[in-house]
Amino acid sequence: MALHANADFKTRLQMWLPKLVLSPTVALMLVFVYGFIIFSVYLSFTDSRLLPSYGWVGFENYSKLWRLSHWETSIKNMGIFAFLYIGICTVLGLGLAIFLDQKIRAEGMLRTIYLYPMALSFIVTGTAWKWFLDPGIGLENVMQSWGWTSFEFDWIKNSDFAIYTVVLAAVWQTSGFVMAMFLAGLRGIDNEILKAAQMDGASNWNLYRRIIIPQLRPAFLSAFVILSHLAIKTFDLVIALTGGGPGRATELPATFMYSYTFTRNQMGIGAASATIMLMTIAAIMIPYLYAELREKK
């Protein structure tokens, strides 16, 4: 009898084990991701300043936020940055992938060179570009010392152009990765279709325009999702490259959120800006994930 109960306990334990093993992760996720999201969203409706406080103020933080010129700057910068960053990375990545796909001799080596920036921290990348673009010691100085005395390149110190230096460094960091994604897509295209089209007299240009590029649609979609997600999260690069400056010229929502929450003691407004960032990402990710998960079933 005792033996039987024992065995019963064992089989029941076996039945529960999978759920038991999964439960810490589920608990962590519910608390640290979804619980925290709810908490942050809640804080965005309160009068929290230095510390969380629970006085309900409705949408006041949001309306304040949208009246702040500082936030407006960061949203505008985000628009410029995201548009150029996504656009340039996609074009460059696709172009390089197509070129690399022409049975290039040193393909392996070139791929390695294009991709390594992705292994680096944005802080390292930012530091490297910061000094390279610095007119005092970097490119401008070098060109002038080489005899091109009228050469000027002071974008990083110029509040009208500084945001473009952020684009430059970010493109440098990720375009190689986008290239790898497109290259993988190109390698998956059936050669027989291309040959058939060629027999019908299609030129290389038409092959790419009519057959190959349309077939890369999944790669375009993934690239867009990843790049937009990276763009919205960009924080370290700005901190290392320009520190948000000159003035506020390179401030992005991520740096805005950080400074309002931790150095300006406006936690309610910080939480509101984080909520907007989350909603932006969700608007892109949720339809994408939904489609992905349905496909798999």
Next chain:
Amino acid sequence: MSVATQDTAIRTGRAVRVLIYLVLLLFALFYMLPLYVMLVNSVKPLDEITGGGMMNLPKVLTFEPWVKAWSSAQIGVEPTGLSPYFWNSIKMVVPAVAISTILGALNGYVLTKWRFKYDTILFGLMLFACFIPFQIVLIPMARMLGLMGMAGSTSGLVLVHVVYGIGFTTLYFRNYYAVFPTELVRAAQIDGAGFFQIFWRILLPSSGPIAVVSIIWQFTNIWNDFLFGASFAGATSQPMTVALNNLVQASHGVKEYNVHFAGAILAATPTLLVYIVAGRYFVRGLMAGSVKG
């Protein structure tokens, strides 16, 4: 990669090929440029840089900037160099990578080899959790770490990185185990093997490749992280990225560009090494982590 490599449909003329090579080389230079600038300037005396010679090879070769960046540069209050922060990063990365990978492997096993209600929803929630902007969790996380007495400590950072890394590691192992023959698992079950025995004896021995991908992904992500380090680390637990940023942004005194470059390379070395040694897996990790799943 493809089968018919010998006769692809696309053919290019000589002039076009020269142009293609030219463009590819030009971009190779563009990607190498910052690394070149960092390397070359980290072994120069400071006056060679300020004199306008950023692109030149050093006239006088010196490793002093490296020594200084590592052991005596002023970061924070003490002139300790980056070395203590390097060890902080190691102390944070090793347990965080180990724990998140082990949990990811177990989760992946459970999610593929044991039936669940709502497993797709659960998985969808996990996937979405991978892509939230971390700004949304900064405030509650700071509170939580405070409540748990882990504020400003390395163990706090380990917790943070484990929590926000599990989604990815689970994703990797889940997709890997999904194509692992379930019959093997069922057969072992009939032979009386228990939950952990099956995992240990059957799945784990063939998990090498995906474990490598998961470890590389986690290692580079956690090593390169700045936001969590800057938000939650204390003065004595700051990781390398935060210390490097402090070194470079320090506003007082002469800017020692050569030391900054040496420091940047020091911060980049571990992940660069991983990339050089395990480049193939690094790319696979990037691809798998890129939402695609």
